[in-house]
Amino acid sequence: MTAITQPIAHVADSAALSVRLKEAAATAAVTVLLCVPIILFHANADINNVLHAIPRPWAVAIFAFLAFFGRLAVSNAAAKREARPESGFAAAVRQASAKYLPGIGLAALFLYPFVLMTLLGSGGSLKWVDSYGIQILIYVMLGWGLNIVVGLAGLLDLGYVAFYAVGAYSYALLATHFGWSFWICLPLAGMLAALWGVMLGFPVLRLRGDYLAIVTLAFGEIIRSVLVNWVPFTGGGAGIASIPKITFFGLRFASGPDGFDAFFHFAYSPLHGRMFLYYLILCLALITNLVSMRLRRLPIGRAWEALREDEIACRSLGVNTTNTKLTAFALGAFFGGLAGSFFAVRQGFISPESFNFMESATILAIVVLGGMGSQIGVALAATFLIGGFELLRELDFLRAVMSNGAGIAALCVGVATFGVIRSRRLAAQATLALVCLVFAARAFHWAPDALFDVFAMPDFDPAQYRGLLFGLAMVVMMVVRPRGFVATRAPSIFLKERKVVSGALVGEGRG
Amino acid sequence: MRWRTDPLLVVEHLTMRFGGLVAINNLSFDVGRGDITALIGPNGAGKTTVFNCVTGFYKPTEGRLALARGGGASVAEIEALTRSARRGATTEKGELYLLERMPGNQIAWRAKVARTFQNIRLFQGMTVLENLMIAHHNTLMLASGFTFLGLVGAPSYRAAEKRAVDRAKYWLDKIGLVDRADDPAGELPYGAQRRLEIARAMCTDPALLCLDEPAAGLNPRESGELNALLHLIRGEHQTSILLIEHDMAVVMQISDHIVVLDYGEKIADGTPDEVRNDPNVIAAYLGVSDEAELADAEAEIGA
Numbered sequence: 001m002t003a004i005t006q007p008i009a010h011v012a013d014s015a016a017l018s019v020r021l022k023e024a025a026a027t028a029a030v031t032v033l034l035c036v037p038i039i040l041f042h043a044n045a046d047i048n049n050v051l052h053a054i055p056r057p058w059a060v061a062i063f064a065f066l067a068f069f070g071r072l073a074v075s076n077a078a079a080k081r082e083a084r085p086e087s088g089f090a091a092a093v094r095q096a097s098a099k100y101l102p103g104i105g106l107a108a109l110f111l112y113p114f115v116l117m118t119l120l121g122s123g124g125s126l127k128w129v130d131s132y133g134i135q136i137l138i139y140v141m142l143g144w145g146l147n148i149v150v151g152l153a154g155l156l157d158l159g160y161v162a163f164y165a166v167g168a169y170s171y172a173l174l175a176t177h178f179g180w181s182f183w184i185c186l187p188l189a190g191m192l193a194a195l196w197g198v199m200l201g202f203p204v205l206r207l208r209g210d211y212l213a214i215v216t217l218a219f220g221e222i223i224r225s226v227l228v229n230w231v232p233f234t235g236g237g238a239g240i241a242s243i244p245k246i247t248f249f250g251l252r253f254a255s256g257p258d259g260f261d262a263f264f265h266f267a268y269s270p271l272h273g274r275m276f277l278y279y280l281i282l283c284l285a286l287i288t289n290l291v292s293m294r295l296r297r298l299p300i301g302r303a304w305e306a307l308r309e310d311e312i313a314c315r316s317l318g319v320n321t322t323n324t325k326l327t328a329f330a331l332g333a334f335f336g337g338l339a340g341s342f343f344a345v346r347q348g349f350i351s352p353e354s355f356n357f358m359e360s361a362t363i364l365a366i367v368v369l370g371g372m373g374s375q376i377g378v379a380l381a382a383t384f385l386i387g388g389f390e391l392l393r394e395l396d397f398l399r400a401v402m403s404n405g406a407g408i409a410a411l412c413v414g415v416a417t418f419g420v421i422r423s424r425r426l427a428a429q430a431t432l433a434l435v436c437l438v439f440a441a442r443a444f445h446w447a448p449d450a451l452f453d454v455f456a457m458p459d460f461d462p463a464q465y466r467g468l469l470f471g472l473a474m475v476v477m478m479v480v481r482p483r484g485f486v487a488t489r490a491p492s493i494f495l496k497e498r499k500v501v502s503g504a505l506v507g508e509g510r511g
Numbered sequence: 512m513r514w515r516t517d518p519l520l521v522v523e524h525l526t527m528r529f530g531g532l533v534a535i536n537n538l539s540f541d542v543g544r545g546d547i548t549a550l551i552g553p554n555g556a557g558k559t560t561v562f563n564c565v566t567g568f569y570k571p572t573e574g575r576l577a578l579a580r581g582g583g584a585s586v587a588e589i590e591a592l593t594r595s596a597r598r599g600a601t602t603e604k605g606e607l608y609l610l611e612r613m614p615g616n617q618i619a620w621r622a623k624v625a626r627t628f629q630n631i632r633l634f635q636g637m638t639v640l641e642n643l644m645i646a647h648h649n650t651l652m653l654a655s656g657f658t659f660l661g662l663v664g665a666p667s668y669r670a671a672e673k674r675a676v677d678r679a680k681y682w683l684d685k686i687g688l689v690d691r692a693d694d695p696a697g698e699l700p701y702g703a704q705r706r707l708e709i710a711r712a713m714c715t716d717p718a719l720l721c722l723d724e725p726a727a728g729l730n731p732r733e734s735g736e737l738n739a740l741l742h743l744i745r746g747e748h749q750t751s752i753l754l755i756e757h758d759m760a761v762v763m764q765i766s767d768h769i770v771v772l773d774y775g776e777k778i779a780d781g782t783p784d785e786v787r788n789d790p791n792v793i794a795a796y797l798g799v800s801d802e803a804e805l806a807d808a809e810a811e812i813g814a
Contacts, residue, residue, distance in 0.1 A: 291662075298658055299661070489636060492644075495680070
């Protein structure tokens with residue numbers, strides 16, 4: 001049997017090779033055509049303000065090279081995809097992780113600031129608690145809130161940031177004008193946001209799909225415009241500054257004798273205030289999660305999902321679709337408002353800048369990337385996206401590697417290796433070896449420096465590639481996992497055993 | 512002849528216009544309590560439009576749809592309700608509703624009219640059991656104290672949920688899908704999806720069940736099972752059935768009363784035997800087979 005099939009497979013392979021080469025050549029040609037107007041000339045103004053067009057043929061060549069071998073690598077990856085049987089050990093690990101992962105993850109989240117504090121000291125861990133821990137958790141909470149509207153009820157909402165803004169401004173205004181405590185303002189902010197959710201909900205009840213998306217987008221922009229233009233009330237573009245900080249039963253997190261640390265006889269550290277905020281947002285996010293998980297198992301949650309699947313069938317079964325949609329909008333907005341009011345107390349300063357469309361898009365991207373309707377998927381996506389953005393700021397070594405040319409050279413070598421070698425494992429090993437060789441060659445001047453200068457990017461800043469990487473990550477994700485990280489749906493009730501529902505069957509919602 | 516003595520639904524002068532198009536024109540018929548009533552007619556006769564009016568998906572341009580649950584309502588009671596602005600009222604023997612005044616979800620929940628669809632509308636990504644649980648939505652919403660009691664896990668809600676599951680199990684048993692209760696509805700074979708849609712409608716405990724072409728695409732064995740299911744529904748659950756069907760064998764075999772529509776108007780109304788021999792029906796279904804008209808046509812072309 002093998003003797004017969006082998007030559008045929010070989011023929012098919014070699015036939016495919018010419019096709020693949022043709023495809024790769026075509027891709028490279030298109031890349032060259034695109035690159036000529038965009039990157040061939042570098043426009044540079046000299047001291048006399050005269051523009052010079054400096055040609056960069058090497059840049060075009062590098063792009064064409066990457067396109068050619070990148071295309072080959074993609075077709076290689078697509079061709080060699082065979083399902084390997086899962087070993088008993090891997091299956092056991094998977095089952096155990098599914099069982100214990102929530103508990104372990106929760107414990108890790110609660111221990112995270114303490115572990116950092118012991119490892120890095122109170123000064124060094126501040127950044128990790130604040131711009132990683134708190135920042136990511138805010139987006140996790142926003143993602144879970146929006147997940148109710150988009151993931152469960154299937155209502156595409158592009159203006160979610162409006163409720164975040166309502167929550168933030170509610171706290172900021174109530175606290176600065178009336179001096180109300182955060183703990184009173186927090187539920188108030190949530191309720192005000194929910195009220196706006198219902199107000200948005202009413203006019204858009206009849207709209208579906210694209211139309212709904214456009215109106216919610218407009219709603220988000222209206223709220224932002226009001227914040228910018230209603231200067232006497234909101235402070236306009238200048239925003240609201242010196243918003244009261246959070247207190248712990250009336251104790252401020254400050255260095256004075258009436259502060260938190262003095263009261264408990266701790267040495268003063270700014271980290272304590274941040275840690276308190278971290279636990280606060282962790283609790284808020286967990287409440288969001290708990291409530292939406294519970295609601296999924298209640299008639300209202302089931303009606304949301306049914307609404308996403310088929311609105312007409314819902315009506316024929318006596319489900320009041322108006323109320324069902326409004327509760328989804330209101331509850332999603334409520335959690336957005338809570339997160340907004342937390343944002344205001346954390347920052348101490350808010351302005352309309354923080355509530356632009358990019359925020360809505362990021363939150364929606366988190367929900368879609370996570371897998372619509374999946375709680376754990378949303379949390380993973382928020383960590384991946386927001387944590388990834390923040391990590392780009394840390395990659396200073398990349399700046400050195402990119403500016404001396406070794407980075408791009410290594411990238412070219414890697415892509416070429418994956419394009420030429422079809423076995424994935426072999427290609428990975430070869431790439432590792434070759435990349436090390438490239439770095440060594442640069443470091444020890446084995447090759448002429450002029451060669452590396454071709455690849456050099458003198459003013460490279462990883463943080464500037466945020467948008468590019470964001471887009472790239474989304475495209476790759478949607479190609480590899482079109483239904484998000486978690487592409488299955490867990491049923492809300494079962495008779496004998498809980499079987500997961502494949503994402504291919506689950507509706508995305510048209511209203 | 513129950514539709515003449517004890518009607519569940521009285522449709523009078525029903526007219527539905529879409530702009531200039533008259534889909535139904537001055538249609539009146541009765542649906543008998545406990546009957547299987549068939550609505551037949553050629554394609555485009557307006558059968559599904561009648562369904563959409565009865566179940567509240569369309570608001571009729573004109574006409575009255577009076578549904579009397581329980582023991583029927585007198586003409587005086589219907590007239591009294593019509594003069595008032597209300598949607599429904601309790602009568603001496605039960606409850607009376609004017610369907611043309613109610614939104615679809617109220618028709619399903621208050622007047623207890625359930626329906627299935629010509630192109631199956633199941634919640635594909637939800638399991639079979641979840642599909643049936645949605646049918647208990649309003650009961651469970653009340654039991655969960657509009658979610659608040661359910662959120663804290665009140666025992667009264669848990670008991671209500673258990674009752675709903677038991678009810679779902681009962682219907683799953685009747686349609687032979689107990690073993691597939693935890694599978695997504697979208698993975699079921701076509702015939703099972705049709706049966707599940709009927710079971711889901713029955714879980715709302717309807718007084719009137721409207722079936723839009725339930726036998727479409729079924730093989731003869733599945734058709735037989737469907738007949739048995741409909742007889743069970745009528746016999747054990749006192750649910751009256753209104754159905755649209757193209758398969759004349761099915762229609763003649765199971766229905767007590769047939770209403771025939773053509774171009775939005777009623778052309779015949781009676782028992783299967785009466786309808787079968789009605790010249791208007793034969794003409795509508797088979798085209799004109801009139802000797803005289805044939806002679807006219809021949810004279811016209813000068814043959």
